[in-house]
Amino acid sequence: MIAPRKPKTNRRLALAGLAAIVAAFTAACGGELFEVPVETPIPAKLDVSAFQRVLVAGFVAGGNEDVDTNQETVRLLRSQLRNKSGMRVIDADPLQLVEVAQEQNKAATAAPDTTTPPDGPSVRTATPADTAAATALPQKIKDEKDIEGYDRLFANTAYWKRIGEEYQNPLIVTGSVLFAPRTSSGLVTRETEVYDSLGRRRVVPTRVFMERKGFMLRPKFVFIDGRTGATISSLSRREEVLYNAQNETPALSSYFELMDRIVPDCLGTLSTQKIKGTRVLIK
Amino acid sequence: MTATPVLADSRSSAREQVEFGINVAQRGLWREAIYRWEKAVELDPTYAAAFNDLGIAYEHEGQLDKARKAYEKAIALEPNNANIRQNYDLFKEINDRAAQTKDKP
Numbered sequence: 001m002i003a004p005r006k007p008k009t010n011r012r013l014a015l016a017g018l019a020a021i022v023a024a025f026t027a028a029c030g031g032e033l034f035e036v037p038v039e040t041p042i043p044a045k046l047d048v049s050a051f052q053r054v055l056v057a058g059f060v061a062g063g064n065e066d067v068d069t070n071q072e073t074v075r076l077l078r079s080q081l082r083n084k085s086g087m088r089v090i091d092a093d094p095l096q097l098v099e100v101a102q103e104q105n106k107a108a109t110a111a112p113d114t115t116t117p118p119d120g121p122s123v124r125t126a127t128p129a130d131t132a133a134a135t136a137l138p139q140k141i142k143d144e145k146d147i148e149g150y151d152r153l154f155a156n157t158a159y160w161k162r163i164g165e166e167y168q169n170p171l172i173v174t175g176s177v178l179f180a181p182r183t184s185s186g187l188v189t190r191e192t193e194v195y196d197s198l199g200r201r202r203v204v205p206t207r208v209f210m211e212r213k214g215f216m217l218r219p220k221f222v223f224i225d226g227r228t229g230a231t232i233s234s235l236s237r238r239e240e241v242l243y244n245a246q247n248e249t250p251a252l253s254s255y256f257e258l259m260d261r262i263v264p265d266c267l268g269t270l271s272t273q274k275i276k277g278t279r280v281l282i283k
Numbered sequence: 284m285t286a287t288p289v290l291a292d293s294r295s296s297a298r299e300q301v302e303f304g305i306n307v308a309q310r311g312l313w314r315e316a317i318y319r320w321e322k323a324v325e326l327d328p329t330y331a332a333a334f335n336d337l338g339i340a341y342e343h344e345g346q347l348d349k350a351r352k353a354y355e356k357a358i359a360l361e362p363n364n365a366n367i368r369q370n371y372d373l374f375k376e377i378n379d380r381a382a383q384t385k386d387k388p
Contacts, residue, residue: 042377281336282364282367
């Protein structure tokens with residue numbers, strides 16, 4: 001009766017010993033572990049506490065005719081700001097800033113700056129504004145060079161102050177968005193299935209020549225104080241996505257795919273962002 | 284001869300604080316957890332786990348400088364602890380991003 005129990009006791013002892021070793025090992029490695037979700041807040045880049053309202057005014061946009069980049073960017077930013085910032089988002093028709101800039105350019109060319117010295121005839125002096133006006137703005141924006149010409153619109157404090165007054169001095173978000181098609185060809189690494197003589201499947205990386213097409217998105221967000229018309233800050237980003245040349249991805253979905261990567265940075269300028277993750281608490 | 288029981292006592296009191304802190308942190312009471320873990324590291328300044336937990340709580344509360352110091356202390360005490368190292372790496376990624384945001388004009 002006693003003899004058969006002996007091995008059981010031995011096994012129990014062995015298990016207890018093993019448990020003790022595991023416990024000691026766990027303790028040596030830092031004790032019990034508890035995974036917890038955390039949300040790390042990243043403070044906003046700009047102090048926008050002086051503003052209760054935000055106007056996403058409109059964007060100088062170009063590069064692609066399939067997507068109304070001005071309209072879409074305004075709509076996207078407004079909806080994100082409504083959810084993620086403490087400011088009230090003003091609803092208004094997006095400004096057609098390409099036209100505004102063209103008009104300002106024409107006006108600057110048509111009205112030369114003349115000064116009359118007290119003891120002489122009227123003298124025409126060249127000003128930086130004249131130099132800028134001398135550079136005509138392209139009607140159709142096709143590339144980065146075209147869109148850069150429009151940057152001077154954001155420095156026109158009088159214009160932005162007037163917009164600010166119209167909407168009761170909000171924070172103004174504006175800028176430019178270039179969304180243009182891109183093509184690229186070259187060697188890319190792809191995973192290919194190969195079978196050996198015994199019919200066994202393997203996946204190996206191979207370099208293949210590929211024609212790819214897609215889009216490039218280059219937004220520049222400009223943050224303007226609606227009370228003064230002065231630029232507070234600006235943020236530029238550039239992202240691109242390329243697909244297999246046979247892939248017929250609609251332009252609008254590529255636009256949103258790229259904007260998804262960029263919008264958090266823009267929002268991070270205006271409001272505290274919370275980064276979700278998990279960490280391990282140790283006893 | 285008396286040093287060992289005193290140390291063991293400090294560790295045991297600190298452990299109680301850490302345990303309580305974990306309990307409340309799991310219920311979302313991070314400020315109470317910070318209070319407990321600060322007490323724990325005061326009682327036992329060699330308790331790496333307490334510094335690790337404190338780092339997590341500071342991180343959650345957005346006190347990123349304090350979090351970095353707590354994590355670094357935990358790593359200094361236990362350089363080979365993979366869990367502490369992993370927490371610190373994840374924190375650093377976010378902290379670097381926040382610093383980048385601050386630096387941009």
